[in-house]
Amino acid sequence: MRIGLNGAVPEAGEAVIPALDHGLLYGIGLFETFRTYDGRPFALGRRLARLRHGCDTLGIRWTMTDAEVAEWLARVLDANGLMDAYVRLTVTAGEAGLGLTAGPYERPNTLLMAKPLPPLDERLYREGRELRILRTPRGEPETPVRLKSLHYMTNVLAKRELAASGASPGAEGLMLTRDGRLAEGIVSNLFFAKDGVVRTPAIDTGILPGITRAIVLELARALGYRTEEGHYTIEDLLEADEVWLTGSVQEIVPVTRITEADGTPHTVGGGLAGPTTLALLEAYRREARRTAGGAEGDG
Numbered sequence: 001m002r003i004g005l006n007g008a009v010p011e012a013g014e015a016v017i018p019a020l021d022h023g024l025l026y027g028i029g030l031f032e033t034f035r036t037y038d039g040r041p042f043a044l045g046r047r048l049a050r051l052r053h054g055c056d057t058l059g060i061r062w063t064m065t066d067a068e069v070a071e072w073l074a075r076v077l078d079a080n081g082l083m084d085a086y087v088r089l090t091v092t093a094g095e096a097g098l099g100l101t102a103g104p105y106e107r108p109n110t111l112l113m114a115k116p117l118p119p120l121d122e123r124l125y126r127e128g129r130e131l132r133i134l135r136t137p138r139g140e141p142e143t144p145v146r147l148k149s150l151h152y153m154t155n156v157l158a159k160r161e162l163a164a165s166g167a168s169p170g171a172e173g174l175m176l177t178r179d180g181r182l183a184e185g186i187v188s189n190l191f192f193a194k195d196g197v198v199r200t201p202a203i204d205t206g207i208l209p210g211i212t213r214a215i216v217l218e219l220a221r222a223l224g225y226r227t228e229e230g231h232y233t234i235e236d237l238l239e240a241d242e243v244w245l246t247g248s249v250q251e252i253v254p255v256t257r258i259t260e261a262d263g264t265p266h267t268v269g270g271g272l273a274g275p276t277t278l279a280l281l282e283a284y285r286r287e288a289r290r291t292a293g294g295a296e297g298d299g
Contacts, residue, residue, distance in 0.1 A: 002079040004112030023092025027151040030054040040292040128256030130171035138175035138183035189213040192240035202229040242274035
């Protein structure tokens, strides 16, 4: 396997990050995960804009252009014989000695890794998955808007709770805010529909401002749905006509079963994906295939 390191494409075993990199020592760094369609990334410009915003916030002087990343990604994919791939782009603060620093990070390290896209069973998009409500809370972000940072402890703890809960294979876990409002999944954003209105938790609940989330909101409006971002309760979710999750790799996945933290199960939509979910999934895939790799998909 070959991975990308600072613009090169070495064998994975030859890619080295310094032990004094502050991404390792203090979790100072950011990442993006996304998929490619026929070798082309979808909404890459949006993802890199979010990454640059995070770098600016953390004082990381990251200078790669969109074109440089796209060309580098093409080389990484080619070196691994991949077309439809799961991709992770990581920027670490770089080496800065032992101890915290208030100055800028001038020499960040950039890693680009790709692996075959996991098999996506189309039954998942008809029959849906379980969503289990977790006790692990989604805490307040350390910045005004949550960054996709290397500090991922809450998500790891949530994943461990989900694994120990007896949830069905492939289930996702849902974190709540500390005051019990709906927040987000471990690796996804949450949506639900009620009476024709598409709803999703607001950014100020402390969730990650997902790129797929933003695109789905735009597509919903284009299809004529009313959209709403707000603060919602578990009761709002249980009363929904449809529930779905969004993420760049699995796109839009219906939720057909919700399990409360105490194990109480609830069926959503008769156990099958609903019309709003399916319409948005079709629109999303059409847009991704149409614009992947180009400026139109980047918005």
